[in-house]
Amino acid sequence: MNYLEELxxxxxxxxxxxxxxxxxxxELSVRVENGLVGEIRSTxxxxxxxxxxxxxxxxxxxxxxxxxxxxxxxxxxxxxTAKKLANFFSHKKIEIKSRLIKGRLGIPVKINPKSVDIRSxxxxxxxxxxxxxxxxxxxxxxxxFYKEQVSTNILSNSLGxxxxxxxxxxxxxxxxxxxxxxxxxNSFFSERKTAGYELVxxxxxxxxxxxxxxxxxxxLNARKPPSGYITxxxxxxxxxxxxxxxxxxxxxxxxxxxxxxxxxxxxxVKIGSLKVTVVDDxxxxxxxxxxxxxxxxxxxxxxxxxxxxxxxxxxxNLTTASLMxxxxxxxxxxxxxxxxxxxxxxxxxxxxxxxxxxxxxxSTNNGVLAxxxxxGTADPAGKSFETKVLYGYVINxxxxxxxxxxxxxxxxxxxxxxxxxxxxxxxxxxxxxxxKGLGNFVPVSIGGPYLRAKMLVGG
Amino acid sequence: xxxEDISQYAIKQSESYxxxxxxxxxxxxxMKKFYYEGEGLSGFINNEWRGLGIKSVIDKRIGYSSGMxxxxxxxKKIVEKSIKMxxxxxxxxxxxxxxxxxxxxxSITDIFDKNxxxxxxxxIIKEASFLLNKAKEADIKITCGQVKLIQFEFxxxxxxxxxxxxxxxxxxxxxxxxxxxxxxxxxxxSTTFRNINWDVLWxxxxxxxxxxxxxxxxxxxHTVEVxxxxxxxxxxxxxxxxxxxxxxxxxxxSPWINKLNEKVASESLTIIDDGRMPGGLMSALADDEGVPTxxxxxxxxxxxxxxxxxxxxxxxxxxxxxxxxxxxxxxIEDAHTKIARSNLSNVEILHGNxxxxxxxxxxxxxxxxxxxxxxxIRNISGDFSLEIRNSFLIKNGEIINPxxxxxxxxxxxxxxxxxxxxxxxxxxxxxxxxxAMRFENLKLIxx
Numbered sequence: 001m002n003y004l005e006e007l008x009x010x011x012x013x014x015x016x017x018x019x020x021x022x023x024x025x026x027e028l029s030v031r032v033e034n035g036l037v038g039e040i041r042s043t044x045x046x047x048x049x050x051x052x053x054x055x056x057x058x059x060x061x062x063x064x065x066x067x068x069x070x071x072x073x074x075x076x077x078x079x080x081t082a083k084k085l086a087n088f089f090s091h092k093k094i095e096i097k098s099r100l101i102k103g104r105l106g107i108p109v110k111i112n113p114k115s116v117d118i119r120s121x122x123x124x125x126x127x128x129x130x131x132x133x134x135x136x137x138x139x140x141x142x143x144x145f146y147k148e149q150v151s152t153n154i155l156s157n158s159l160g161x162x163x164x165x166x167x168x169x170x171x172x173x174x175x176x177x178x179x180x181x182x183x184x185x186n187s188f189f190s191e192r193k194t195a196g197y198e199l200v201x202x203x204x205x206x207x208x209x210x211x212x213x214x215x216x217x218x219x220l221n222a223r224k225p226p227s228g229y230i231t232x233x234x235x236x237x238x239x240x241x242x243x244x245x246x247x248x249x250x251x252x253x254x255x256x257x258x259x260x261x262x263x264x265x266x267x268x269v270k271i272g273s274l275k276v277t278v279v280d281d282x283x284x285x286x287x288x289x290x291x292x293x294x295x296x297x298x299x300x301x302x303x304x305x306x307x308x309x310x311x312x313x314x315x316x317n318l319t320t321a322s323l324m325x326x327x328x329x330x331x332x333x334x335x336x337x338x339x340x341x342x343x344x345x346x347x348x349x350x351x352x353x354x355x356x357x358x359x360x361x362x363s364t365n366n367g368v369l370a371x372x373x374x375x376g377t378a379d380p381a382g383k384s385f386e387t388k389v390l391y392g393y394v395i396n397x398x399x400x401x402x403x404x405x406x407x408x409x410x411x412x413x414x415x416x417x418x419x420x421x422x423x424x425x426x427x428x429x430x431x432x433x434x435x436k437g438l439g440n441f442v443p444v445s446i447g448g449p450y451l452r453a454k455m456l457v458g459g
Numbered sequence: 460x461x462x463e464d465i466s467q468y469a470i471k472q473s474e475s476y477x478x479x480x481x482x483x484x485x486x487x488x489x490m491k492k493f494y495y496e497g498e499g500l501s502g503f504i505n506n507e508w509r510g511l512g513i514k515s516v517i518d519k520r521i522g523y524s525s526g527m528x529x530x531x532x533x534x535k536k537i538v539e540k541s542i543k544m545x546x547x548x549x550x551x552x553x554x555x556x557x558x559x560x561x562x563x564x565x566s567i568t569d570i571f572d573k574n575x576x577x578x579x580x581x582x583i584i585k586e587a588s589f590l591l592n593k594a595k596e597a598d599i600k601i602t603c604g605q606v607k608l609i610q611f612e613f614x615x616x617x618x619x620x621x622x623x624x625x626x627x628x629x630x631x632x633x634x635x636x637x638x639x640x641x642x643x644x645x646x647x648x649s650t651t652f653r654n655i656n657w658d659v660l661w662x663x664x665x666x667x668x669x670x671x672x673x674x675x676x677x678x679x680x681h682t683v684e685v686x687x688x689x690x691x692x693x694x695x696x697x698x699x700x701x702x703x704x705x706x707x708x709x710x711x712x713s714p715w716i717n718k719l720n721e722k723v724a725s726e727s728l729t730i731i732d733d734g735r736m737p738g739g740l741m742s743a744l745a746d747d748e749g750v751p752t753x754x755x756x757x758x759x760x761x762x763x764x765x766x767x768x769x770x771x772x773x774x775x776x777x778x779x780x781x782x783x784x785x786x787x788x789x790x791i792e793d794a795h796t797k798i799a800r801s802n803l804s805n806v807e808i809l810h811g812n813x814x815x816x817x818x819x820x821x822x823x824x825x826x827x828x829x830x831x832x833x834x835x836i837r838n839i840s841g842d843f844s845l846e847i848r849n850s851f852l853i854k855n856g857e858i859i860n861p862x863x864x865x866x867x868x869x870x871x872x873x874x875x876x877x878x879x880x881x882x883x884x885x886x887x888x889x890x891x892x893x894x895a896m897r898f899e900n901l902k903l904i905x906x
Contacts, residue, residue, distance in 0.1 A: 033710055036551060040544045043796040044526035044537075047508065058502035064509060064527040074505070081503035081580045088584050089501055118547045126549075140711045177712055177839050184714060186839040227680050227868070227904045258497030259637060260602045338506045338792070340494065377832045379848060381602065381635075381642040381671075384864045386832050386846035408844035408866055438605060438633060439790065458844040458866035458904040 003071055004156040007050060011075045012158035015052040015082060017096045019157035022048050023337040026150045030121060032129040033143040037122060049337040052078040056094045057085035062338045094322040098297060100159050105292040106166035109196030113148040113170055116197045121146060124200050128209050132176045135213035141177040155297045165292040169443060170199045171431065174209055178216035187215035187390060192288040192431025219391055222405035225459035231367030232409060232455045233360055236428035240446030241376030241387045243350045246413040247278045250380040251305045252343040253320035262383045262413060266311045272417030275353060278306040280315055282330055282346030288431030289346040289444035296332035300346055303329045317343045339440045350448035353423025357450045360422045362398040368457060369393040369400065370409055386410040407459025416453050424450035462487050463624055466616035469513055469534050476542045480516040480557045482617040484747060484786065486795045488609065489576050493583050495604040503580055510795035513541035520548040525796045553775040560620035563751050569738035572628045572651035576610040589657045590634055599668050602642060604634040608652060611791050621749035629740055630655065636668040641863060643667025644830060646690065648889050650738050667829060671849050674863035677905035684825035684879065684899045686818050693891035694834030696806065699871050703757050705768035705801040709775055714872060715763055723763045725878035729809040730758040732767055734782050739805030740789045741890045747799045752782035769801040789889050808893035811881025818880050818897050820856040827851045841871040868902040
């Protein structure tokens with residue numbers, strides 16, 4: 001990519017700070033449904049974003065046209081809008097605390113997906129789909145999706161940094177729909193990592209795809225869940241949603257600065273049980289949210305957000321770090337060059353504890369075991385949390401009993417966190433896509449141990 | 460090169476590879492976005508891009524490739540990649556053909572605002588500042604806001620002779636505000652910026668923020684009658700109507716397989732899909748495959764009357780295409796990267812005869828629901844348990860107080876048979892035109 005440094009030079013003379021980022025994303029996706037290849041799709045996306053800051057306000061301009069004429073035009077738009085906004089709003093002075101870095105980084109993978117013939121990929125995905133579909137005649141629909149994404153970023157800024165980084169992500173997702181006596185139920189599996197094609201050839205995929213169909217059939221006979229304020233044993237996907245949507249989003253410094261986080265003025269305050277430690281770590285090998293740099297050229301970090309129940313630190317990008325007089329934590333991320341850089345999580349999880357799942361179940365008189373989080377959302381301003389799970393079990397006198405169909409878990413964030421009294425030593429990270437505001441999806445991981453807490457159950 | 464030239468050039472380039480059929484979809488987009496996230500966190504984004512998607516067919520093998528167009532050589536690369544994908548793809552026995560050309564005629568009003576994209580940043584910020592200033596005066600914090608203006612132009616062309624171009628504008632406005640706790644949200648969708656009524660938006664935002672702040676909890680489990688406001692009712696209908704999606708029928712994922720002409724909802728429910736709705740965000744004379752759009756009744760007085768199809772699923776099921784093959788949704792971004800699939804265009808839920816106060820007066824014990832945390836139902840079974848963010852408790856026909864953070868439990872296919880009232884004032888919410896509606900016998904679970 002030409003012109004990046006020239007653009008920075010051109011723009012920087014007229015603004016307080018600027019950076020220019022070129023991004024190239026190359027994707028391949030395959031969808032197989034009921035044994036038929038429904039889609040083989042290759043997509044390239046490339047463009048440049050110029051960010052200009054004047055008196056604490058940002059002007060952005062992005063373009064897919066990469067010739068000098070269009071790039072200069074985009075730079076002028078970024079400069080003009082930053083200046084106009086600066087006239088409109090009185091903003092605090094922002095001092096960018098970025099380190100000057102020059103270099104190139106990538107995330108190593110075992111099998112580069114580009115090195116695998118597309119025919120092999122189609123065969124492999126079709127074989128996985130066949131396992132799902134052939135499991136039982138009750139499976140009326142089975143779909144399997146494969147996606148690989150290889151991206152390159154080059155960033156130059158007015159502090160003199162020039163960085164290039166590469167990321168490879170592979171994901172596999174499948175669902176099965178079962179039908180019997182007019183009833184329909186479904187289940188799913190999902191594997192997403194900063195990994196290469198080794199994700200698909202992993203032997204456990206076969207087991208996961210079979211289990212997906214097995215679960216869908218099993219759920220046809222699941223019972224209606226109980227309702228009320230109940231003891232819940234949450235699996236790693238649910239504790240991950242809890243970490244991500246309650247603590248994670250509320251610790252994003254832009255949420256705090258815009259008065260949305262329930263964590264405002266709470267640093268050092270106890271917000272959960274002593275058993276709860278929440279971490280965001282963008283450096284975990286193979287995890288879906290791992291990054292070589294964030295989209296502002298800051299190295300990722302391990303940030304302990306909640307330390308044994310006490311709110312410890314917020315996640316920062318360059319702007320919020322300046323506004324809060326903190327160090328950037330490598331959490332400035334955007335979906336792609338056309339989107340705004342926000343404060344975003346990477347891999348966010350609750351740290352594991354000492355107990356086994358069996359011990360937690362045995363010590364629970366009445367409650368539910370909640371498995372496979374489908375979705376999750378928090379209202380940081382209203383301090384509430386909600387997630388849905390695919391299924392669960394009744395826990396009665398320390399034993400697993402009836403199978404339950406999908407239900408919701410909800411409650412006040414701090415009440416749930418304070419009620420956490422048992423944490424397992426089993427631990428899992430799960431790749432997800434996280435949106436913020438309106439879209440702007442970035443790859444993240446959520447995860448944690450099995451944990452026991454009180455929540456509102458409804459279904 | 461304009462969008463039609465790019466499509467034409469792409470099809471010409473493909474000739475040397477001898478595909479049986481080929482389709483080009485070219486889109487050019489300009490976008491301006493003002494965002495506000497509190498003091499010190501505002502900015503303005505200008506985006507522009509030109510993208511191309513190519514679908515090629517060789518001996519019933521289908522390949523798709525897409526990318527951004529900077530220079531002419533990019534077009535050739537995308538064509539070559541698409542051909543490569545088709546060559547390695549297995550045969551699709553159900554594929555019959557790309558759509559043949561059809562006479563496309565007619566016109567649609569209020570879908571293009573020619574001056575909008577040329578609005579100066581200052582004018583856009585000035586309009587949005589009306590809300591910011593009002594909030595300041597009323598001592599309410601705007602926690603997040605966005606004004607997005609989009610102008611796009613696309614062309615779809617195929618080797619059978621389809622050649623359709625379309626130009627439109629979209630406006631999306633979103634603001635969240637907080638008084639002391641909780642948040643009120645307003646959204647506005649339009650095809651023209653001048654149609655945005657900022658004063659109405661402010662009144663609504665203020666009301667919702669105030670109510671969120673004063674909301675109380677409700678204890679225990681109750682059977683209730685609820686009125687759902689159009690803002691989130693559109694999300695519920697979006698999930699519900701997937702059952703009539705041709706692709707869901709074809710792939711056997713729908714509970715409405717073989718249910719045409721059967722009763723699926725209350726007699727008071729009539730739902731129309733209208734690809735030519737004046738001012739509709741999805742309106743165009745043809746869909747994204749170049750098949751003419753039309754107005755069709757999906758549910759007529761509770762009876763399932765038709766499914767909606769893209770060309771492929773229509774032919775695979777021996778049906779007629781309905782002009783519902785879309786790559787676009789109401790968010791235009793990345794449209795060229797997607798293969799056209801069955802989707803809703805603009806949906807109209809026919810209004811009833813009750814005003815909001817009548818809907819409320821007839822309730823003994825229930826809720827008026829303004830906002831769910833996420834009004835999406837993902838389960839194939841239709842079961843839902845949705846967290847309510849903003850609502851009012853109604854007792855003996857009167858609004859008592861705001862309520863939040865309770866769960867509403869039911870089944871989407873079931874509640875459509877329990878409609879007890881439909882409002883007479885439809886609103887535009889995204890690609891839905893619908894009034895508030897009332898449902899009985901739902902379960903409410905509070906702390």
